[in-house]
Amino acid sequence: MAAVSALRAPSGGFSFDNCARNSLLEAELGQKGQRLPAARKTGTTIAGVVFKDGVVLGADTRATEGMVVADKNCSKIHYISSNIYCCGAGTAADTEMTTQLIASNLELHALSTGRLPRVVTANQMLKQMLFRYQGYIGAALVLGGVDVTGPHLYSIYPHGSTDKLPYVTMGSGSLAAMAVFEDKYKPDMEEEEAKQLVRDAIAAGIYNDLGSGSNIDICVISKNKLDFIRPYDVANRKGERYGRYKCERGTTAVLTENVAHLEIEVVDETVQTMDTS
Amino acid sequence: MLCHRAGQDPQTLTPMPRPLWALPWRQDPPFPPAPHSPLRTAPHTSAAAPTCYLRHAPPPALPLGHSAQGPAFRWGKAIQATPLTTPPRAISTLSYFRHSQHGAPCALHPAPPSGWRHPAPRTTVAGGGRTSGARAQRGRTVTKMEVGGARVPPPFWAGGPSPGAAYSPGGIGIGAGLRPYSGTLSPMVTGTSVLGVKFEGGVVIAADMMGSYGSLARFRSISRLLRVNDSTVLGASGDYADFQYLTQVINQMVIDEELLGDGHSYSPKAIHSWLTRVMYNRRSKINPLWNTVVIGGFYNGESFLGYVDMLGVAYEAPTLATGYGAFLAQPLMRETLEKKPSLTKEEARDLIERCMKILYYRDARSFNRYEVAIVTEKGVEVEGPLTLEANWDIAHFVSGFE
Numbered sequence: 001m002a003a004v005s006a007l008r009a010p011s012g013g014f015s016f017d018n019c020a021r022n023s024l025l026e027a028e029l030g031q032k033g034q035r036l037p038a039a040r041k042t043g044t045t046i047a048g049v050v051f052k053d054g055v056v057l058g059a060d061t062r063a064t065e066g067m068v069v070a071d072k073n074c075s076k077i078h079y080i081s082s083n084i085y086c087c088g089a090g091t092a093a094d095t096e097m098t099t100q101l102i103a104s105n106l107e108l109h110a111l112s113t114g115r116l117p118r119v120v121t122a123n124q125m126l127k128q129m130l131f132r133y134q135g136y137i138g139a140a141l142v143l144g145g146v147d148v149t150g151p152h153l154y155s156i157y158p159h160g161s162t163d164k165l166p167y168v169t170m171g172s173g174s175l176a177a178m179a180v181f182e183d184k185y186k187p188d189m190e191e192e193e194a195k196q197l198v199r200d201a202i203a204a205g206i207y208n209d210l211g212s213g214s215n216i217d218i219c220v221i222s223k224n225k226l227d228f229i230r231p232y233d234v235a236n237r238k239g240e241r242y243g244r245y246k247c248e249r250g251t252t253a254v255l256t257e258n259v260a261h262l263e264i265e266v267v268d269e270t271v272q273t274m275d276t277s
Numbered sequence: 278m279l280c281h282r283a284g285q286d287p288q289t290l291t292p293m294p295r296p297l298w299a300l301p302w303r304q305d306p307p308f309p310p311a312p313h314s315p316l317r318t319a320p321h322t323s324a325a326a327p328t329c330y331l332r333h334a335p336p337p338a339l340p341l342g343h344s345a346q347g348p349a350f351r352w353g354k355a356i357q358a359t360p361l362t363t364p365p366r367a368i369s370t371l372s373y374f375r376h377s378q379h380g381a382p383c384a385l386h387p388a389p390p391s392g393w394r395h396p397a398p399r400t401t402v403a404g405g406g407r408t409s410g411a412r413a414q415r416g417r418t419v420t421k422m423e424v425g426g427a428r429v430p431p432p433f434w435a436g437g438p439s440p441g442a443a444y445s446p447g448g449i450g451i452g453a454g455l456r457p458y459s460g461t462l463s464p465m466v467t468g469t470s471v472l473g474v475k476f477e478g479g480v481v482i483a484a485d486m487m488g489s490y491g492s493l494a495r496f497r498s499i500s501r502l503l504r505v506n507d508s509t510v511l512g513a514s515g516d517y518a519d520f521q522y523l524t525q526v527i528n529q530m531v532i533d534e535e536l537l538g539d540g541h542s543y544s545p546k547a548i549h550s551w552l553t554r555v556m557y558n559r560r561s562k563i564n565p566l567w568n569t570v571v572i573g574g575f576y577n578g579e580s581f582l583g584y585v586d587m588l589g590v591a592y593e594a595p596t597l598a599t600g601y602g603a604f605l606a607q608p609l610m611r612e613t614l615e616k617k618p619s620l621t622k623e624e625a626r627d628l629i630e631r632c633m634k635i636l637y638y639r640d641a642r643s644f645n646r647y648e649v650a651i652v653t654e655k656g657v658e659v660e661g662p663l664t665l666e667a668n669w670d671i672a673h674f675v676s677g678f679e
Binding site: 081120124127134154161162163166167175178179180182183185187200204205208239274 | 671
């Protein structure tokens with residue numbers, strides 16, 4: 001596996017070491033009639049917005065495995081550095097491992113430079129890695145942070161393209177969230193306004209997209225502070241049961257009781273010693 | 278099966294009134310009829326003993342356009358002489374019994390699967406089943422089984438599928454591979470989303486005025502809204518040609534109804550119901566009208582907003598959006614209605630306009646010229662063409678991509 005490291009330049013070309021193994025596995029399982037386990041996707045709504053003093057990132061908390069919710073409350077806002085956070089949509093493992101890898105490398109890089117890491121550096125690292133894997137790493141990311149040059153927000157696609165914009169959304173609920181942004185975004189918002197806007201965008205994704213659900217997590221990054229609010233809003237609360245569905249003893253009247261003993265006789269007894277050699 | 282062909286009732290042989298879903302002047306191409314259709318069999322003659330013991334109805338009079346020899350139009354020589362067009366062979370009574378007490382398969386009644394047996398025949402004449410069976414096998418013709426199939430459970434219908442047998446309805450018959458397919462395979466000139474919102478006292482529907490030819494913005498001034506009558510409007514997305522055809526049909530229907538002069542006009546719910554049946558029947562024949570239609574109206578003091586798909590999916594809702602509108606506009610419309618379930622006309626109009634703007638921003642096949650139709654108690658008001666004001670200030674914040 002070609003791991004990116006600031007200290008060692010990556011070997012040239014693409015590394016598709018596992019592809020042959022994967023296709024063999026798939027063929028083998030296909031013969032037996034089994035399928036490869038479905039990749040757990042985050043089927044997500046993630047969004048980010050730049051406001052007056054910084055960026056606000058938001059995400060829902062549902063992880064799906066096909067048509068089933070695998071995790072009702074997973075965390076999709078990943079730590080990159082103390083001033084940079086990244087929301088991830090797509091294959092859960094890919095977003096998790098990619099962001100962790102870049103976080104490690106960015107820390108090494110920061111120690112090497114002696115400076116607070118910049119958002120554009122994280123962006124470059126992520127896009128260079130994703131492009132190297134030609135889209136096979138299914139990670140769609142919303143990267144945001146504040147550094148010495150100011151607040152920045154990027155969206156990074158699985159094939160490695162990036163966009164630098166004031167508001168971005170990714171994931172299956174991205175259209176619903178983007179509709180809210182297009183309707184209500186204005187430049188230079190206040191923090192509370194921005195938080196409410198991101199909350200509304202994620203809520204639109206949660207209520208109108210089946211791949212998104214549960215709670216809304218928010219991360220506010222500005223020059224002096226970092227607020228990681230999890231959950232910011234519990235959009236879907238599990239319903240309360242109104243009644244007890246248990247029948248008490250005596251609900252059904254017993255009219256007659258007939259106890260019949262089962263005649264069990266030991267017919268045969270064998271002892272088999274276990275092979276403990 | 279018999280009933281659906283040309284609206285003839287086989288029992289009474291009197292022509293049924295044309296069913297509502299039979300569109301008047303566009304017939305299906307005169308394909309050779311299905312193997313089980315009575316049109317295929319040789320004309321019924323009383324001289325030939327029927328070889329199949331199941332009751333045969335005399336074939337109904339042929340519909341217009343078909344001659345007794347068969348359909349006037351043939352799709353090629355390959356169809357002309359298939360085994361199914363030749364009349365079933367006549368067999369002797371002896372071999373009739375030899376076929377394990379089934380009649381020989383005829384074109385109308387294919388043989389039941391091999392494992393199926395008729396219940397053993399019983400006669401009231403002396404002896405039990407065994408003797409009668411033995412007698413039957415010797416070729417005597419007194420068993421009840423022979424008399425019109427009385428011992429056999431009578432078929433529920435004539436000329437249709439027999440129980441236990443494989444049935445392929447007329448649309449997809451043997452020879453389907455030989456016939457060229459002439460249904461709608463893919464849409465050509467298409468319209469994008471249509472939006473609809475109910476408000477207090479009416480409905481508002483909007484659609485942009487663009488017909489895309491794939492990714493080409495080919496026609497930028499077409500109307501995708503249709504005023505049906507004073508209480509109903511209809512907006513369609515999808516194939517524009519199918520929408521034009523639908524417009525023709527609906528307009529003619531409205532004229533026909535006005536000619537009746539009974540003071541009644543189609544209600545929006547009636548149009549929705551009718552269109553659901555039409556769309557579903559078309560899709561069942563694998564020849565859909567490739568449209569998603571939004572029907573809005575105000576009738577008898579109630580607003581109506583309905584959706585019909587090219588598959589025949591139909592439902593009503595307080596807000597509707599087709600195409601990309603379902604992803605982009607529907608969340609906004611639903612959120613607004615959740616906060617305020619009953620909108621005024623101005624609020625509804627405003628909501629529609631906001632949604633159309635967002636569609637223009639984010640739908641790659643949309644356009645900024647659009648029409649709005651508002652239906653209230655007073656009637657239908659179609660406003661258009663209106664132009665959307667797009668705000669591109671954000672462009673100043675974008676430079677480069679990293």
